[in-house]
Amino acid sequence: MDFIDLKTQYRRVQDSVNARIRTVLEHGQYILGAETVELENKLAEYVGAKHCIGASSGTDTLLIALMAYGIGQGDEVITSPFTFIATGEMIALAGAKPVYVDIDARTYNLDPKLIEKAITPRTKAIMPVSLYGQCADMDAINAIARKHGIPVIEDAAQSFGATYKGKRSCAVSEVGSTSFFPSKPLGAYGDGGALFTDDDALAKVMREIRVHGQDRRYHHPRLGINGRLDTLQAAVLLAKMEIFPDEVEARIRIGARYSQLINEAFAKETDPARKVVTPYIAPDCTSVYAQYTVEVADRAKVEQGMKARGVPTAVHYPVPLHLQPVFANLGQGVGSFPISESVGNRVISLPMHPYLTEAHQAQVVAALKESVQG
Template sequence: MTTTAHPQIPILDLKPEIDELRPEIMAAIGRVLDRTDFIMGEDVHLFEQEVAAYLGVKHAIGVNSGTDALVIALRALGIGPGDEVITTPFTFFATAESISMVGAKPVFVDIDPATLNLNPELIEAAITPATRAIMPVHLYGNPVDMTRVMEIAAKHGLKVVEDCAQSFGARWQGTQTGTIGDFGAYSFFPSKNLGAYGDGGLLATNDDALADTARMLRVHGSRKKYHNETVGYNSRLDTIQAAILRVKLPHLEKWNTHRREVARQYNEGLKGIEGIVTPVLTTGHAFHQYTIRVQNGRRDDVQQKLAEQGIGTMIYYPIPQDELPIYRDQYPAYEQSSLAAKEVLSLPISGNFSLISSVLNSLKSI
């Protein structure tokens, strides 16, 4: 699969956003420099308060990355060696990696081909006496059926950690993803809907005791400096990144609305094209990625031809987690996940509508 080094229409272009917000961002960074509170500074605490209010949750805890958020959530829930956590095979490695990092075993269930998310109706068959939690991933910003997930979790006494790395601002039946389970884990990787200009992550919870444990774990397992209670992590949200995120947070709803409108225009423009399956538009979808399925073995050819026309695309994800070298031959085949990996193709989502029209015209000509 060949792509142009510098496509005319990149899969993601952060420059317009930076140009729009540059004065505010530079001023926010300047205030941090003036205060020199680079670690756990004022902007971290203010951002945690503001993002908790936005999410409608009691506790928001800034950490170093989305991966750390998942690991700390599992640790705070007491999940470790001998435990099993049910999740999807079709997502980025950090999901299963976090489970393995705490010594537990990822247990995969196949995806729903209509949503590309974990299929809730397959969860109960995967539950064993060792199962402790479910980790649904709101892939591409599309919420999992959390009503069904929570019903199953309650029935079997399981914890729920929502992987919201791609779903900041997405809603399931009006409720923010990440606020329904025991923990929500978010990433502020620069490409996210709400992205920092470096690494960053967040945990959300309504449980006071879990929040206290998570805050302890992010600073070397200590509630009080030099009084370490357990082995923790050096996982603090950087103050400069928090300052940048505070500037960007008030714009998130506008940006997500734009993404949904771009998705609507894509769906309308691609309607009826044989061999292309478009994502289902739902009110709560945040469209971190706009991902089509290119059927009949043509995905790589379509990607190549778009690249030749200067259009950047990405494959999220070419290899399901269970087929990665670390887990290969340890799991049965997951038919829908494997098929999706051969068909998915993500198109530019954050550009203006004239650029989206160019992408549509190119796709129609292939």
């Protein structure tokens, strides 16, 4: 059993993928070719944003957005400590200080109730993370940001295709940033990412930063990076976009079935140490389940049990950012963000992809029950 099955997906789209790659090989415009523009137009239409800027990765997109706002030395950006390193890393790489705020215990996303007291005169942005495939509480976060006159940059690396109150992830704040890493809900065959905004001026700046700060050939009014999306990756993503809406529906269906099966399997268990907590999806949200992640009391035991039963698992993310050695200078030790720390010790992700069969799901849940209760 594969944790993520990209081979089945490839067999479904291989004719389109191969044809589009062949077209790129024939025209030879490997950087910012026509396919990149076509993809940007289709992604913007799908998300419901005015502008899409394709980029080299979902990490570089965060940096580009921060640079576009002029965020740097002496500034602060509020974000979650329970996320992949790239979120805090890009804030620090831009020269700013990541200011962590603890998460909501149910959604694992930034807790809006804790944001305002973290705002200082140095706060220049809020960067909520739409973790595991579900958007953060963007209305509450946007309202706080508007009150203080600061932008919101959604780190939507895991939530492309999800909805929040009828809007698509990446179109629920001033800037949305996503990733096309191969394992993401919409994945390339290499690194890639995209930025979304309705702001014409901001889009222009981000496009310039993407290509070394250049507004025309050999004219550089600002500092930038080499952040372009390869044409070959754009070609792959165009082929995958043909089936993406169907895959989103499959992810939602499979995620819901997982939760139903797990809750039924543990319904009679009264000992909290022998139960499993399934993902909470807010009533106004959908999740694309970039990971299907549950909480267990004894993760090491469950990991070993699942492995012995031939079921792959993963942990996203065991060490919150404030406890990473690179951020030791912030002086936030164990106990600083108790919910993030507790969740980080308990979460475990199960196999998840749009082609997961009901038989495989049943196998996973049976192995999970045996591993937790055995």
